[in-house]
Amino acid sequence: MEPAKKIDHSHDEKTAKPKKNPKKPKKFLRKSTKEGLSGYLFMSPTIFTIGVFVIIPILYALYLSFNDVQLLGGIGYEFIGLDNYTRTIDDERALIALKNTAEYVLIVVPVQTCLALLLAAALNSNIRGKNAFRIIFFLPTVTSSAVLTIIFMWMYNPDGLINNFLQFLSLPTYNWLADPNIALKSIMIMNIWATAPFFMVIYLAAMQDISDSVYEAATIDGANWWQKFIYITIPILKPVTFFVVVMGVIGTFQLFDQSYIFSGGSGGPNNSTLTIVLLIYQYAFKSLDMGYASALAVVLAIIIMVVTLIQKKFFGEEKLHD
Amino acid sequence: MKKRIFSKPFIYGVLILYAIITFIPFLWAILSSFKPLEEIVSGITFFPESFTFDNYAQIFSREPLFLRWMFNSLFITACMVFLNIIFNSMAGYALARIKFAGRKFWFFLILVVLMIPFQVTLIPSYLILKAFGWLNTYQGLIIPGMVNATFIFMMRQFFLNFPKELEEAAQMDGLSRIGTFFKIVMPLAKPALAAQAVFIFMSSWNDFMRPLIIMSDEEMFTLTLGLNTFKGQYISFWNLIMAASTLMTIPSLLIYAFFNRYFIKGVTFTGGK
Numbered sequence: 213m214e215p216a217k218k219i220d221h222s223h224d225e226k227t228a229k230p231k232k233n234p235k236k237p238k239k240f241l242r243k244s245t246k247e248g249l250s251g252y253l254f255m256s257p258t259i260f261t262i263g264v265f266v267i268i269p270i271l272y273a274l275y276l277s278f279n280d281v282q283l284l285g286g287i288g289y290e291f292i293g294l295d296n297y298t299r300t301i302d303d304e305r306a307l308i309a310l311k312n313t314a315e316y317v318l319i320v321v322p323v324q325t326c327l328a329l330l331l332a333a334a335l336n337s338n339i340r341g342k343n344a345f346r347i348i349f350f351l352p353t354v355t356s357s358a359v360l361t362i363i364f365m366w367m368y369n370p371d372g373l374i375n376n377f378l379q380f381l382s383l384p385t386y387n388w389l390a391d392p393n394i395a396l397k398s399i400m401i402m403n404i405w406a407t408a409p410f411f412m413v414i415y416l417a418a419m420q421d422i423s424d425s426v427y428e429a430a431t432i433d434g435a436n437w438w439q440k441f442i443y444i445t446i447p448i449l450k451p452v453t454f455f456v457v458v459m460g461v462i463g464t465f466q467l468f469d470q471s472y473i474f475s476g477g478s479g480g481p482n483n484s485t486l487t488i489v490l491l492i493y494q495y496a497f498k499s500l501d502m503g504y505a506s507a508l509a510v511v512l513a514i515i516i517m518v519v520t521l522i523q524k525k526f527f528g529e530e531k532l533h534d
Numbered sequence: 535m536k537k538r539i540f541s542k543p544f545i546y547g548v549l550i551l552y553a554i555i556t557f558i559p560f561l562w563a564i565l566s567s568f569k570p571l572e573e574i575v576s577g578i579t580f581f582p583e584s585f586t587f588d589n590y591a592q593i594f595s596r597e598p599l600f601l602r603w604m605f606n607s608l609f610i611t612a613c614m615v616f617l618n619i620i621f622n623s624m625a626g627y628a629l630a631r632i633k634f635a636g637r638k639f640w641f642f643l644i645l646v647v648l649m650i651p652f653q654v655t656l657i658p659s660y661l662i663l664k665a666f667g668w669l670n671t672y673q674g675l676i677i678p679g680m681v682n683a684t685f686i687f688m689m690r691q692f693f694l695n696f697p698k699e700l701e702e703a704a705q706m707d708g709l710s711r712i713g714t715f716f717k718i719v720m721p722l723a724k725p726a727l728a729a730q731a732v733f734i735f736m737s738s739w740n741d742f743m744r745p746l747i748i749m750s751d752e753e754m755f756t757l758t759l760g761l762n763t764f765k766g767q768y769i770s771f772w773n774l775i776m777a778a779s780t781l782m783t784i785p786s787l788l789i790y791a792f793f794n795r796y797f798i799k800g801v802t803f804t805g806g807k
Contacts (some may be wrong), residue, residue, distance in 0.1 A: 244633070246747045250711040251634025257617075258625040258681045259640070266647050269658035274659065288660065331552060334545050347794055348553045351560060354797065355774040356740030358758040359779045362765055363563045366772050371577065373562055405555070413801045463692055466651060469742040473762055496657045499745060508659050513654035520649045 215447040276490040276506035283500045287306035292354065302344040306508065308483045312396055316467060316487070320407075321460040327408040328456065329449070333416035333441060350413065357469040363401045365389060367473065389474070394486040397487060407463065412457045417533050419445065435527050451526075458523040462516055488512055542603065560783075567777035568766060574773045589777035593764075596774070599752060603760035604781075607739060611677050614738040615731050619681040622730060625681065626689025626717060635667075641690070647683040670751045685730045692726045693719075726793055729796040732789055739786060755783050756778060 252259075275289075277296050282288035300306045331349065335342055352360060367373040368388035375385040388398040422445065430440050446453075468489040471479060479486030479494070488508065496505035566574065567589055569582040590694050593600050628634065629641050659678055660669075668674035696719070704714040720727070745756040755763065761782055790797065 246633040247632055249633040251628050251637065254624040254628035254715070255634075257621040258644075258686060261621075261678065261681045262643065262647055262683070265778075266650065266655055266660065266763070267643075267654035267658055269662065270650065272658035272661070273654050296585060302762065305564075309763060311778075331549075337542075337545050339542065339545060339549070341538055345549050346798070348556055350794070350797065351556060351787075351790075354736055354786045356742070356758055356786070358740070358742050358761055359563075359783050360559070362761065362775060362779055363559050365608075366566070367559060368770075369563065373558075385644050408800060409556070413798060417798075417801075428789060455678075462651070472742070473765075476766065477547070479562075492653060493747075497659075502657050504663070509654045509657060513651050516651045517649055 246359055266345035273506045276503050277510050278481075279503045280340075281501070281503040281506075283502065289503075291501070296504045299504060299513070300511070301509065302358055305483065305486065305491060309479075309486045309488045312484065313465060313467065313488045316400060317395060317461055317464040320404055320464050321457060322461060324411060325453065325456050326405065326406045328455070329446075331408065331412045332419055333445065335412070335416055336419045337437075346413070346416070349409040351409075353410045355406075357406075358473055360402065360406055361470045361473040362419060364398070368398055390481050392482040393472070395481055395484045397442040399467075399474060403464075403467075403470060411460070412495075414456060415449065415452060418449055422448055454523065454526055458519060461519050463520075465512065465516055551762050563776045564780055566773055567780045569773050571771060571773055575770075585800070589773045590781070592774055593781070595776050596761075596768070597764055599725070599755070600760060600778070602753060603755050603757045606672075606754060607757040610672060611735055611738040613672070613676045613770075614679055615734045617676065618682055618732055618734045619727050621681045622685040623720065623727065625686045626691075626718065627693050629686070629690045630693035632699075644683050644686050648687065650720070656743075656747065659733065661747060668748075670749055670754045672754075674748045675756075677736070678746070682734065685733070688730065689723075689726060693725065696722070725796075728793060729800045732793050732796045733800045734805060736786060757790075 278291060278293060279289040280292045280295075282290070324419055335345055362493070370387055370389075372386075374388065378385050386394050388394055426448070427440055429443055435443070447466075466489055467487045469492045471485045471487050472493070474482070475485045477494075477498075480491050487514070492505050492508045492512070495501045495508065551560050562580075562612045565580065565582055568585050568587070569579070570588070572582055573579055573583060586720075616711050625644075631635060633657070635691075663669055666674075666756070668677070700718055700722070701714050703716045709717065740758065742758045742762075749755055749759060752763070761775075761778055764778050768774050776778070
């Protein structure tokens, strides 16, 4: 978390300077004009791209969300006020998508965070082959979600690898893909497996920054590994954990690829893998109901931005404490 | 480092078990890609009994577009990496080093953009691309993604700590800002550029949702979309699907094998921000 502090300070200092000298001699003015020009020259690709494909779209999305949008031939708008927003309340599929997404977030985030923390702790103990383990653990992170989903779908087949293994252990087998009570859990297992290592790397980097002297004092007092982990490591890592949880919430709220590939775009079986983003996609690009889809997207964006802002606020408070 | 004691064999056991759990899906996919269909259908053999390369040949004969999809993915990804490296660095450099009016505002805007989930811009961006006539084109995927707020931010941090003396010397020698940037600054920024490059490569190569929306013409599909279509068409031919999945993953694995320290750097940067 260190860099975040430095950033804000340096930013304040640097940006305060140029405004001080409005009445400098002409030579300086010429130089500052030149600086201004090269500044905008360097920024121009960014300003263009962010302007056309982020800022305008945000305003456009808000506009769309207040309209009934017709896409036949050209594009037609009819202002309908908040109707798109109130419509979500009676939309059964929106409620199902919200429920699925919430369930997904509430299970995946805690599990992947704990797993990441434990793996990082294990890797951070004095062992050989730390790098080899880290390289292997990180593999799912570099593989595309499409490939991972397809590999898991095959392992989840009724007579696939996983059921065979469970049978071998005399455990009950499941219809991982087609049972509406199981399908979302199949995606959860896959994604915990795929994302925990990413957060593990973040935890590991933070753990390596903890000074040894902290632990030495505890060792003298006779604390064992587990006590040190619970009473020293976890409290010190609190800001990192907060970051990992927030990142996890943001990521899980945006679940799409896996649900789409898993269900062939339908969110099935029986809407059990329907997520908010998949629903937005279906409304926008299958039913061509872009006004309503935009309203849903705006709601999603607000949820995610609130989560992000809460994170920023907590980080701000953490800063005051040190 | 005296914080172990929790019996070393136990920790090794946990790590090795998790390494196996991580590795098995990949191993299973690769092994299956070398099995003939009979072996796939007839049940479970973990290692292929009759080893064959035929599945890889069959992908291309059954799906003539597969090569095209590979080309599309490679071309789009190469352009994305190239443009992002240049444009993100330029913006990061300007925000860190050039004193221009409105710098504070643009930096603030970058921070705001970082918070915005891309789903909210998806539908309007689609309509804008449609108005430009850019649906089903390479530029439709490349241009909207040619800068990235995260990496602009990263490059700004990088250039804030960059030694000033070199640039000043270059400017004394009469080099312009642009000359200094491309001839002096960029070559010295290689580690940061490499970290950027691997991440842009991964996100572009693996992207699913943006191509899904922008490319509806099968000829313009990227490999991720193509793979999904291929899976749909050959749903019980898991040997072929696994061969195709393996092919798609090889470039990522190669890049990861050669540049893995930059991945770790990139992730810890994301974590530290």
